[in-house]
Amino acid sequence: MPAIDASDLTKRYGDTLAVDALSLSVPEGTVYGFLGPNGAGKTTTMRMLTGLSKPTAGTAAVGGAPVTDRAALRPRIGYMPEEPPLYDQATAFEQLEYVGGLRGIDAEAVRARGEELFEDLGLDVGPSDRIDDFSKGMRQKVAYAQTVLHDPAVVFLDEPTSGLDPRAARTLRDRIRRLADGGTTVFLSTHILPVVEEAADAVGILYEGSLVAEGSPDELVARAEEGEGGTLEDAFLDVTDADPTESDRSDDAENGDGPHEESTLDV
């Protein structure tokens, strides 16, 4: 049974078709890199897969639980949104205690696991330092720790390395790879191609709500080599008509020539 199994998942906001009949199958213990330009529908997809947004149509199950069954889904998943919810006035441990409490993990277990996670991530903070004073990288580490605190079967990470310096980004990338090597499934949404190139087993490229390419990073690169380029970036550009190095191309994406249905790369 795949860890993530989605069939024709669709989300419509009024006239906007944010996600268009998306089907996905992600095997257990793998990292799936979910790429796409701004506004492609990545966050909307993650919100549906984590039970936070009700699909307009289609079905999905994560860790064996239907996404419509939030009680069953919750213990199986961890979700780190692009703007992780953290209490500025809390210390790093208080933040974990709060989240652990909501998940019914006792304080002692939270502390032990927190110490292990913070040490592993290289988060060096004093016992009374508040999140308010943390750098972006330190906040991301706390957010990551609270996402994996309960050892979920499937972890969803939305732009986890955005704003991180290269060293912090590498630490997180290594942790993502290790999670998968330990059997956890990781669904990773990002615009940053080297992150998926290094960490992902499979890559899906979303464009205007549809999956326009899917394969291993190597397969997509090989495909791009048949054209003009030979990098994942070239593959991305081929199928999305967008430049991933530009921060906001959603208007262009809407007005430009989108890929045709048949441009789906089944590599």
Ligand SMILES: Nc1ncnc2c1ncn2[C@@H]1O[C@H](COP(=O)(O)OP(=O)(O)OP(=O)(O)O)[C@@H](O)[C@H]1O
């Ligand atoms: N709550 C909402 N109400 C109305 N439209 C929405 C809502 N959320 C998302 N959209 C629209 O759905 C589309 C997909 O947005 P989404 O945030 O999922 O894209 P994304 O790929 O995550 O983009 P980014 O990379 O910029 O975060 C966009 O056109 C967006 O404007």
